[in-house]
Amino acid sequence: DGGITQSPKYLFRKEGQNVTLSCEQNLNHDAMYWYRQDPGQGLRLIYYSQIVNDFQKGDIAEGYSVSREKKESFPLTVTSAQKNPTAFYLCASGGPGDTQYFGPGTRLTVL
Amino acid sequence: GIQVEQSPPDLILQEGANSTLRCNFSDSVNNLQWFHQNPWGQLINLFYIPSGTKQNGRLSATTVATERYSLLYISSSQTTDSGVYFCAVNPIYNQGGKLIFGQGTELSVKP
Numbered sequence: 100d101g102g103i104t105q106s107p108k109y110l111f112r113k114e115g116q117n118v119t120l121s122c123e124q125n126l127n128h129d130a131m132y133w134y135r136q137d138p139g140q141g142l143r144l145i146y147y148s149q150i151v152n153d154f155q156k157g158d159i160a161e162g163y164s165v166s167r168e169k170k171e172s173f174p175l176t177v178t179s180a181q182k183n184p185t186a187f188y189l190c191a192s193g194g195p196g197d198t199q200y201f202g203p204g205t206r207l208t209v210l
Numbered sequence: 211g212i213q214v215e216q217s218p219p220d221l222i223l224q225e226g227a228n229s230t231l232r233c234n235f236s237d238s239v240n241n242l243q244w245f246h247q248n249p250w251g252q253l254i255n256l257f258y259i260p261s262g263t264k265q266n267g268r269l270s271a272t273t274v275a276t277e278r279y280s281l282l283y284i285s286s287s288q289t290t291d292s293g294v295y296f297c298a299v300n301p302i303y304n305q306g307g308k309l310i311f312g313q314g315t316e317l318s319v320k321p
Contacts, residue, residue, distance in 0.1 A: 142311045197241045199243065199309060
């Protein structure tokens with residue numbers, strides 16, 4: 100079954116903790132993306148990767164880190180430096196002509 | 211950077227009615243996509259439409275790239291059409307394929 104999976108679906112973090120959100124795709128796409136969505140808002144780009152072992156900062160990268168060791172995987176770490184991490188996080192991968200397909204998302208809440 | 215504006219911000223319809231959603235963008239684009247975000251947060255691809263007109267069932271979209279706008283038409287609306295509709299563009303100057311999202315139109319279809 101092809102697609103993009105994200106885990107966990109819900110995540111709770113204590114102040115000062117780092118947490119890692121998983122994103123996996125089996126669509127054989129080269130490009131992968133992480134977006135953040137706040138209530139009532141559109142999506143904003145955190146990081147993106149066009150190829151394995153390479154990634155670039157998006158518009159709101161501060162307090163986040165990523166890695167791209169495998170084509171299928173693009174995990175996002177929300178560090179303690181991120182001042183307001185409570186949000187809905189969406190991962191996407193890029194298809195032909197830059198069409199993007201999204202995973203189901205992870206809702207992160209800071210306790 | 212490029213600005214993406216969607217209108218109206220909110221729309222309430224009676225089941226069976228038709229509607230038109232608009233997306234204006236401030237610069238030339240390589241790519242324009244329309245998405246539907248369902249109540250569970252999943253972003254569903256509706257159209258990849260950098261120019262021209264496409265139809266898929268009760269939905270159709272038109273992008274006039276030279277005038278920098280796109281329209282999404284929903285005919286004979288159903289309660290399952292409820293949710294938030296996003297327009298997203300990839301600016302022509304951008305090499306990474308990243309999408310810039312509008313703020314969305316929240317549609318509520320009443321039975």
